[in-house]
Amino acid sequence: MTKSTSERRRGPVTLRHEAIPPSTADQKLLDSRARSDWKTRDAWRALRILSEFVEGFETLSELPPAVSVFGSARFKPGSAHYDLGERVGAALARAGYAVITGGGPGVMEAANKGASDAGGVSVGLGIELPFEQSLNEWVDLGIDFRYFFARKTMFVKYANGFVVLPGGFGTMDELFEALTLVQTKKVTRFPVVLMGRAYWSGLIEWMRGTMAAESAIGPNDLDLMLITDDVDEAVQYIRTADSELHGLPAEQAAQQAAAEEAGS
Numbered sequence: 028m029t030k031s032t033s034e035r036r037r038g039p040v041t042l043r044h045e046a047i048p049p050s051t052a053d054q055k056l057l058d059s060r061a062r063s064d065w066k067t068r069d070a071w072r073a074l075r076i077l078s079e080f081v082e083g084f085e086t087l088s089e090l091p092p093a094v095s096v097f098g099s100a101r102f103k104p105g106s107a108h109y110d111l112g113e114r115v116g117a118a119l120a121r122a123g124y125a126v127i128t129g130g131g132p133g134v135m136e137a138a139n140k141g142a143s144d145a146g147g148v149s150v151g152l153g154i155e156l157p158f159e160q161s162l163n164e165w166v167d168l169g170i171d172f173r174y175f176f177a178r179k180t181m182f183v184k185y186a187n188g189f190v191v192l193p194g195g196f197g198t199m200d201e202l203f204e205a206l207t208l209v210q211t212k213k214v215t216r217f218p219v220v221l222m223g224r225a226y227w228s229g230l231i232e233w234m235r236g237t238m239a240a241e242s243a244i245g246p247n248d249l250d251l252m253l254i255t256d257d258v259d260e261a262v263q264y265i266r267t268a269d270s271e272l273h274g275l276p277a278e279q280a281a282q283q284a285a286a287e288e289a290g291s
């Protein structure tokens with residue numbers, strides 16, 4: 028009888044079967060209640076955290092311009108949301124962008140598949156989870172992180188924009204982190220595209236009718252993101268923001284993109 032293939036990678040270390048610990052590095056860092064532990068253990072942790080930043084910076088700094096795509100780990104191939112993810116990944120790749128996802132299943136896999144099939148650079152930034160998981164098969168360049176916050180830095184630092192597809196808590200966290208960074212001007216001219224109008228309509232309605240109405244956000248804060256179902260519009264929005272950042276007026280950028288699209 029063959030042994031089961033349960034496996035966990037922790038940095039350069041591979042753990043299998045009984046060697047897999049019941050908790051993750053994030054859990055140990057955030058969940059620790061034993062004060063006596065903190066001094067020595069957290070000092071070592073700081074070095075491991077630093078090494079994740081170094082690994083990420085070294086690996087990703089050579090990427091072409093990239094877009095981070097977020098979405099549910101749970102939608103299956105054949106679903107409308109998976110299909111949207113695949114089309115977005117492909118369109119971004121055709122526009123010359125590397126596609127960065129969380130490297131997991133569902134919509135992340137769809138975007139990686141679209142990018143890879145279209146001949147683009149398909150990147151997955153995986154995260155250690157308490158259950159077995161490996162990067163999806165469409166990731167061509169992958170890094171496994173132990174710490175969520177180190178991984179999140181990479182999604183922002185190496186992307187020229189975010190596309191957020193239908194998803195759950197993880198996706199919401201990524202959407203609102205992006206919007207907070209733009210709102211507080213921690214990142215400038217950073218396009219955020221929310222795709223799947225019907226899926227997000229209740230949330231958008233609530234943001235408009237409650238958040239904005241009660242002044243918890245500014246009157247123009249909902250304009251910090253483009254909400255669309257149109258893949259071409261999403262890509263064009265990112266390209267225009269990109270060109271503006273690099274000094275081209277919006278109109279000229281749109282003309283240039285249209286000319287390139289016609290020639291492709």
Ligand SMILES: C/C(=C\CNc1ncnc2c1ncn2[C@@H]1O[C@H](COP(=O)(O)O)[C@@H](O)[C@H]1O)CO
Pocket residue numbers: 096097098099100101128129130131132135153154156160193194195196197198199201
């Ligand atoms: C639930 C299952 C696997 C989870 N695997 C993940 N792998 C990589 N990244 C993930 C995973 N789960 C969440 N993320 C991150 O959050 C976003 C999706 O979260 P949601 O709650 O599913 O919307 C995604 O963009 C990732 O960055 C078993 O199938």
